[in-house]
Amino acid sequence: MIELDGLTRRYGRTTAVDDLTLTVRPGHVTGFLGPNGAGKSTTLRMVLGLTEPSSGTATVGGFRFRDLPRGLRHVGALLDAGDVHGGRSARAHLAALARSNGIGVGRVDEVLGRVGLDSVADRRIGRFSLGMRQRLGIAAALLGDPPVLLFDEPFNGLDPEGVRWVRKLFRRLAAEGRTVFVSSHLMSEMEHCVDRLVVIGRGRLIAEESLAEFAARAGRPEVAVRTADPASLVTALAAEGATVRSDPDGTLTVTGVTAERIGELALGLRTPLHELTTRTASLEDAFMALTAADVEYTAGEGR
Template sequence: MIELTGLTRRYGRTTAVDDLTLTVHPGHVTGFLGPNGAGKSTTLRMVLGLTTPTSGTATVGGVRFRDLPRGLRHAGALLDAGDVHGGRSARAHLAALARGNGIGVARVDEVLGQVGLDRAATRRIGGYSLGMRQRLGIAGALLGDPPVLLFDEPFNGLDPEGVRWVRGLFRQLAAEGRTVFVSSHLMGEMEHCADRLVVIGRGRLIAEESLAEFAARAGQTEVVVRTPDPTVLVAALTTAGATVRSVADDALAVTGVTGERIADLALELRLPLYQLTTRTASLEEAFMALTAADVEYATGEDR
């Protein structure tokens, strides 16, 4: 379990993390989301003792990470796949981590096989692709078989097979009862692998809830309709209190009435319907709606 209590980090007049209090529970893949500059990486660094909080606490299993002996046995992390010595082999890199944390050398080959790098174990890391370095970083996180795992942008550089593998790995680790905390900008991947979300903006907590609860925050359910005579249907829907807008393929997006009510109106008007689809907000739409005020670098379209 990861617990943050009043966690704050200031750099001069800039507050990177602002009084953050939350709990990341075991048995779940928890996605960690926020716009650029929201404070996600700073938060992860404070959990791991790499950045000192200005105030507040961050604990792993009730203890500050820096106070834990042989830290990789308690928490494993991938923060930067490029933060490795390019002249070493993958096996040598992991063996050094293992020695420093009292982990048997046999575990090195186990995790190399687990992440699919066993055949490249003796190659210099400098010749690895970004995807291979991501796999090596994940191997390092798994090395101590820890109950808590943190990953920052773990999908970067992975091919489709690698992305699918990582999704399955995270779900498996959570099913084993571990705490899995994953920061990513890839909304589609979070939608596929996370079952809970923590969302921050400008260092402050915006949401801490299930994926379904977060998506429901984005607004009303929308019904997409296609008919050969949209003008007549729009007039009837507006009279019934609906809000209607045009979307692609000559369809109408309707909010404020149910799909059943739309079907009844079309029947009364003797209008055929070519499409009647109920659509809920995607994770990306919910995220954009709820963090719009916290985007540090907005384009003209986003302002």
């Protein structure tokens, strides 16, 4: 479990992280979202003891990371896939980490196989693609079999197969009872792999809740309906207090009434339905709506 209590980091007059208090619990994949400059990377670095807080605390399992002996046995992290010695082989890189953390060298081959790098284990890292470096970074995070894992932009450079593999890996790690904390700007990928969300803006906490609860912030769900007799159904929906929009392709977009109720009305009218689909807001829609006031850099429309 990761616990932040009043965590704050200032750089002169700039406050990068502002009185952040939250708990990241085990058994979930928790997404960490925020606009550029929101303080996500600074927060992760404070959790790992790489940046000293101006005030407040960041603990893992009740301890500061720097006070944990053999840190990789407690926390595994991928912050920057490029921050490795390009002249070393993947095997040598992981072996050095294993020795410094009291981890048996046999574990090196285990994690290389788990991330799909066993066939290039003796190749120099400088010849790796970004996707291969990401896999190596994940291997390093898994090396100590830790209960807590942090990942910053883990999807960068991965091909579709790699992205799917990472999604499944995160879910499996959470199912094993681990704490999995993932920061990324790729909303579509986060939507597919996280259970809960922590959202910050300008260093302050905006939301800490389930994915479904966060998505619901973007507005009421809509129901798409296609029917052989739209006029009769529209009249019935209006009587229920629903709002109906007729789209050019003939689809009715309905708010204010559930899909179940629409089905009941159509049945009463003996009107066949060709489509009845509930559309909920996407994670991206909810994120943009909630963080609009906290975006530090915005681009103008092209002319």
